[in-house]
Amino acid sequence: xxxxxxxxxxxxxxxxxxxxxxxxxxxxxxxxxxxxxxxxxxxxxxxxxxxxxxxxxxxxxxxxxxxxxxxxxxxxxxxxxxxxxxxxxxxxxxxxxxxxxxxxxxxxxxxxxxxxxxxxxxxxxxxxxxxxxxxxxxxxxxxxxxxxxxxxxxxxxxxxxxxxxxxxxxxxxxxxxxxx
Amino acid sequence: xxxxxxxxxxxxxxxxxxxxxxxxxxxxxxxxxxxxxxxxxxxxxxxxxxxxxxxxxxxxxxxxxxxxxxxxxxxxxxxxxxxxxxxxxxxxxxxxxxxxxxxxxxxxxxxxxxxxxxxxxxxxxxxxxxxxxxxxxxxxxxxxxxxxxxxxxxxxxxxxxxxxxxxxxxxxxxxxxxxxxxxxxxxxxxxxxxxxxxxxxxxxxxxxxxxxxxxxxxxxxxxxxxxxxxxxxxxxxxxxxxxxxxxxxxxxxxxxxxxxxxxxxxxxxxxxxxxxxxxxxxxxxxxxxxxxxxxxxxxxxxxxxxxxxxxxxxxxxxxxxxxxxxxxxxxxxxxxxxxxxxxxxxxxxxxxxxxxxxxxxxxxxxxxxxxxxxxxxxxxxxxxxxxxxxxxxxxxxxxxxxxxxxxxxxxxxxxxxxxxxxxxxxxxxxxxxxxxxxxxxxxxxxxxxxxxxxxxxxxxxxxxxxxxxxxxxxxxxxxxxxxxxxxxxxxxxxxxxxxxxxxxxxxxxxxxxxxxxxxxxxxxxxxxxxxxxxxxxxxxxxxxxxxxxxxxxxxxxxxxxxxx
Numbered sequence: 001x002x003x004x005x006x007x008x009x010x011x012x013x014x015x016x017x018x019x020x021x022x023x024x025x026x027x028x029x030x031x032x033x034x035x036x037x038x039x040x041x042x043x044x045x046x047x048x049x050x051x052x053x054x055x056x057x058x059x060x061x062x063x064x065x066x067x068x069x070x071x072x073x074x075x076x077x078x079x080x081x082x083x084x085x086x087x088x089x090x091x092x093x094x095x096x097x098x099x100x101x102x103x104x105x106x107x108x109x110x111x112x113x114x115x116x117x118x119x120x121x122x123x124x125x126x127x128x129x130x131x132x133x134x135x136x137x138x139x140x141x142x143x144x145x146x147x148x149x150x151x152x153x154x155x156x157x158x159x160x161x162x163x164x165x166x167x168x169x170x171x172x173x174x175x176x177x178x179x180x
Numbered sequence: 181x182x183x184x185x186x187x188x189x190x191x192x193x194x195x196x197x198x199x200x201x202x203x204x205x206x207x208x209x210x211x212x213x214x215x216x217x218x219x220x221x222x223x224x225x226x227x228x229x230x231x232x233x234x235x236x237x238x239x240x241x242x243x244x245x246x247x248x249x250x251x252x253x254x255x256x257x258x259x260x261x262x263x264x265x266x267x268x269x270x271x272x273x274x275x276x277x278x279x280x281x282x283x284x285x286x287x288x289x290x291x292x293x294x295x296x297x298x299x300x301x302x303x304x305x306x307x308x309x310x311x312x313x314x315x316x317x318x319x320x321x322x323x324x325x326x327x328x329x330x331x332x333x334x335x336x337x338x339x340x341x342x343x344x345x346x347x348x349x350x351x352x353x354x355x356x357x358x359x360x361x362x363x364x365x366x367x368x369x370x371x372x373x374x375x376x377x378x379x380x381x382x383x384x385x386x387x388x389x390x391x392x393x394x395x396x397x398x399x400x401x402x403x404x405x406x407x408x409x410x411x412x413x414x415x416x417x418x419x420x421x422x423x424x425x426x427x428x429x430x431x432x433x434x435x436x437x438x439x440x441x442x443x444x445x446x447x448x449x450x451x452x453x454x455x456x457x458x459x460x461x462x463x464x465x466x467x468x469x470x471x472x473x474x475x476x477x478x479x480x481x482x483x484x485x486x487x488x489x490x491x492x493x494x495x496x497x498x499x500x501x502x503x504x505x506x507x508x509x510x511x512x513x514x515x516x517x518x519x520x521x522x523x524x525x526x527x528x529x530x531x532x533x534x535x536x537x538x539x540x541x542x543x544x545x546x547x548x549x550x551x552x553x554x555x556x557x558x559x560x561x562x563x564x565x566x567x568x569x570x571x572x573x574x575x576x577x578x579x580x581x582x583x584x585x586x587x588x589x590x591x592x593x594x595x596x597x598x599x600x601x602x603x604x605x606x607x608x609x610x611x612x613x614x615x616x617x618x619x620x621x622x623x624x625x626x627x628x629x630x631x632x633x634x635x636x637x638x639x640x641x642x643x644x645x646x647x648x649x650x651x652x653x654x655x656x657x658x659x660x661x662x663x664x665x666x667x668x669x670x671x672x673x674x675x676x677x678x679x680x681x682x683x684x685x686x687x688x689x690x691x692x693x694x695x696x697x698x699x700x701x702x703x704x705x706x707x708x709x710x711x712x713x714x715x716x717x718x719x720x721x722x723x724x725x726x727x728x729x730x731x732x733x734x735x736x737x738x739x740x741x742x743x744x
Contacts, residue, residue: 009238011219011220011223011238038390039393040392041238041244041392041393043392045285045290046281046285046377046381046392048374048377049377049378049381052374052375052378098289101344102289102371102374103374105333105337105371106371106372106374106375108375125219127223167234168238
C-alpha cells in the first residue's frame, strides 16, 4: 500500500500548497486503488494512521529552506533526521516526525518516506496562494507521477484531465491556479 | 519569586503559552495565552448556510468532525428542521468514533509521558511487569514476551543516546513515581494505542467518507445512501464491518485505557487534590436518539461552586437559560473591548503584545451568567453522576473500584474535581461512549431493517433573518456554534469552543479562567523543569487549533522554558 499525502492549512496562504498539489495530481493522473491520494490538512499526530505499515509514502508540504522562493525539492527521511535536533517546532506539532518516530518504535513505520517540498513565500492568513507557488502545482504533480513510476508503481496521465475542485480559493484565483 | 514562561507548551494541538509566578515553591499566579488568531468566523460571513459546515470543519485540523456537526445543527436549529433518525444515528456514531480517537491519543501520546519515566524502563523485569498487568486488567496484550519486546526497543533507544521525540521529557524528575515495571506496562500501551487510534479513525471514515474532514454531512441530515441490496451504499456488510471494528476497539478502551488511568490515580494520589481550579461545570446533552432531538443518550447540565447536589439539568438543545447565559468578554483578549452574546459576537483584532496587566491572548473569555465554567469530559461525568445517569454511575463506580483494588485508595466523586479527575473523567466518558456506540449501531441497523432508508430532509430558507445555535459535547467539552442567517447566507457566525471555556483569560472583573485558576497552589520542585505545571495544563487536553503546518530543513528555534 502506498499513500500520497498533502499537508497544510488551506486558509494560510502558501501553506495550502500540499492540498493544491494533491488536487492537481488527482485530476491529472490516475493510479490503482492500492495508491491512496489524500489531502489530510493539518492532522497533528492523527497523521499516524495514514502512514501505518505503508510501503511508500510521498508527503507534499511547504518546507522552509535557504533556496529561492518557489523552489521544489525532494527530501528523504534521513535529510530531516540528521537535523532532527534543530527541527523547528511549528504551531502544529506534534506532526510528521513524531508520527514517524512513534510508528518506527511500534514497528509499523512506512518502508520509505519522500517529502516533496516547496519553499513558500508567505504562510499568513489568506484566501490565495502566491503566484510563484501556485504556478508550480502542475510540475509538482508530474514529479509525484515520476517518483511513483520510478518505484514501479503504475501511474498514467488522464486524457482529458479533470478540473480541480479548489473550493477554498477565490473564484478568479481558482481559474488562475487551474490554468497554471 | 520566580517567573516561569513555557512557550510553547508542547504535546498539545496548536500553540499555547503559559506564564506562572512561583513563590516559596508554589504557583501563586498564572496566565494562559493563545498566541494565534482564529479568523474562520470572518470567512464564514457571506457564505451559503448550506456549505458552512465544509468551512467550519477547518476551525481545526484535528477535531474537524465536531465543528462540521455543530455547524449543521446550528443551521437546522435556525430553520426548526428535524433530521431523520438514521441521520442522527450516523452522526452519533461518527462523533463517538472521533471522541474515542481523540481521548486515546490525548491520554497516551499527548500526556502519559508526564507520568511515565522512559529511562526507568530498562530496569524493569518483564515477567514481574506481566504479572502486575494481569492483576489489574484482563487485557490479552500484556504477555511478558510482548513487554520484553517493548523493553528491548526502549533499551536500544536509550543506548543510542538519541531519544529523538522523547528527548524533551523530564526524565528522572523527582515527581516521577512509578516503578520500572509499571513504566514498562504503560509505555507498551502507549505503542499499542497507535493501532487502536487507527481503528477509531476507520469508524469515522466508513460513515463519513473520509477523515479528517468528513464529506457526508448536509444541512437536513447526511448524504449516506442506504440500500441493503447495493454494494456501493451503506449496507449490511458495512454495518458488520463497523460492529467488528468496535468489538476490537472497545476492550482497549474499557480494559486498558480506563485501567491505566486508574493505575495513575492510585500511584499519584496527590493529583486528586491538586488542580481543582474553576469548579463550575458545563456539559451539553448529546447523542440524540429521535428525529426531533428530544431524547439524548448523554445528559447535559450545569454545576456551580463544586456542589454536585445543585446540578441543573439541560434536557434540550432549546434550553432557554443556556441561550441567555452565554456571553464572551473581550476585555483581556486581543480584540476590541466589550462583552457580547454570541449572536452579536465580534472579533475585530486589537493586538498589544503580551501584557499580563491588560490584554494577553487571542482567546476570548466566555462566561455563563457572568461565571467562568470548566468544560470537558469531567464536566459530563460530574453532571451525569450528579443527575443519576445509569451508565455514568456504572463506569465511575467501576473506576473507583479499580483504584481501590490497586492499593486500597478510596476515591469519591468529589475527588474528581482535580487534575487527576480530568484524566479519569476522560477514560470514564470513553467507556460510556463505547457502550453507547454498540447501542447506536444496533438502533441504526434495526431502523434500516424496519424499512426506513431516509437520511435527509431538504432545508428551505426564509427571506428574513433567522438565528440558530448548534450544540455538541465534543471530546474537549461543550461546543456551540451560533449563526445568524438572512436569505440563506450567514450574516454572523460565532463558535464558542471548549478550549475557549478552559483557556479563558481574565474577564472585565479580573476573574481568571480554568487553566489559570487550576495552576494556583501547584508545587514546583524545579523551576527549570516545571513538570507539575505541565501535568495540570495537559489534563485539560489543550487544543489551540488552526495553525500553520510547515517544516524547516535548516533548523530554527525549539521550545523553551524561560525562568526569570
